[in-house]
Amino acid sequence: MEAQVFPLKTTKPVVPRWQRQQRTPLDISACVLLLSTVILVLLSSALALVVVLAFSAVHNIATAPSTASTTTSGCTTPFVRKEWRALTGNEQLGYIAAVQCLQGLPTITGLHGAKTRFDDFQAVHVVQAEAVHLVGHFLPWHRYFLHTFENALRGECGYEGSIPYWDWSRDIDNGVPLSRSPIFHPLSGFGGNGADVPNYAGQFGNLSLMASAGWVPPGGGGGCVTDGPFAGYMLNVGPGTNITRHCLQRAFNDNLKGFLTGARVVDVMAQTTFEAFRTELEGAPVTSTMRLHDAGHNTVGGEMADRYSSPGDPIFYSHHGFLDKLWADWIDLDFSPRVVDMSGRSTVDPPYQNVTLSYELDLLGLAPVMEIREMMDTRSELLCYIYE
Numbered sequence: 001m002e003a004q005v006f007p008l009k010t011t012k013p014v015v016p017r018w019q020r021q022q023r024t025p026l027d028i029s030a031c032v033l034l035l036s037t038v039i040l041v042l043l044s045s046a047l048a049l050v051v052v053l054a055f056s057a058v059h060n061i062a063t064a065p066s067t068a069s070t071t072t073s074g075c076t077t078p079f080v081r082k083e084w085r086a087l088t089g090n091e092q093l094g095y096i097a098a099v100q101c102l103q104g105l106p107t108i109t110g111l112h113g114a115k116t117r118f119d120d121f122q123a124v125h126v127v128q129a130e131a132v133h134l135v136g137h138f139l140p141w142h143r144y145f146l147h148t149f150e151n152a153l154r155g156e157c158g159y160e161g162s163i164p165y166w167d168w169s170r171d172i173d174n175g176v177p178l179s180r181s182p183i184f185h186p187l188s189g190f191g192g193n194g195a196d197v198p199n200y201a202g203q204f205g206n207l208s209l210m211a212s213a214g215w216v217p218p219g220g221g222g223g224c225v226t227d228g229p230f231a232g233y234m235l236n237v238g239p240g241t242n243i244t245r246h247c248l249q250r251a252f253n254d255n256l257k258g259f260l261t262g263a264r265v266v267d268v269m270a271q272t273t274f275e276a277f278r279t280e281l282e283g284a285p286v287t288s289t290m291r292l293h294d295a296g297h298n299t300v301g302g303e304m305a306d307r308y309s310s311p312g313d314p315i316f317y318s319h320h321g322f323l324d325k326l327w328a329d330w331i332d333l334d335f336s337p338r339v340v341d342m343s344g345r346s347t348v349d350p351p352y353q354n355v356t357l358s359y360e361l362d363l364l365g366l367a368p369v370m371e372i373r374e375m376m377d378t379r380s381e382l383l384c385y386i387y388e
């Protein structure tokens, strides 16, 4: 596999939509009108305040102490991210419809071949892939990435819910093959496996690689997804760092289920430092065999098995939603020390620094650069969500 990051191919300036409004003469007169209204309102409020102050002074009314706190009171009604199965049928359809809406909106980044808003996210992941995996900021970067995707669904597609997460260990512990998991249902879910391709060897031959390493034999599928809402949908970015128009592919592999059981989740949750937690969660090649993150990608296969372009399969956001939930749950098990526990190398190859809370996360214009400290607590004013 090529270890190469494409240079940014910016066909449009990376300027968010809200900063790109044109001013017309009509706008200017509207502005003048608005400004004079604001001045009038301010003047009358000031007058009212003087009257009230004079009144309370005369009547010796104690002024209530100010309890307003802009930082801690900002997340009073957090969004709730639920497991796919806990959504009602309408909520499931609403999420799929919102993703399809993003797939129909034009790009605002023009990054790396992106044509749609859905592509924008996939393209950012392709360009940043080498920088955000197998490093200390793997979990916080993906947390910010998912949060920004969720914001786009809400702000641009009128979606009122949250990203549903996919707890694959429930399917495996129930003895259900992937193809029968409710999340891959053709009518109420993400659609099923790709069409069978004889001797399918993975996007980059990675299935044959897995088999030759003695890990697991390849599963079936490998071709285009044939049913569900994304059958016939064409991606513009990927596979890998390529820019090609291609169908969404999957290659379900139930032979990986041993890496994705509830017992494996318990193993990861039992780690006592962030360093051990993040490596045991993310997997190879830092660990000798697969773990939750890479096994989840590879069990779906196809686009999802591609370390660059995997967000081309909408199931990416639900797989990473579950990993994000595990991190949030792990922090809650011992909140005070863990909400500030951050570590790991900053790059895969030396020279590298140690990742700390002040390390900056870059989504290449999808959202402002943020420090890791802003991603540590999902109940912060910025993130404001919880898991159920």
Ligand SMILES: [Cu+2]
Residues within 6 Å of the ligand: 125, 133, 142
């Ligand atoms: Cu990733």
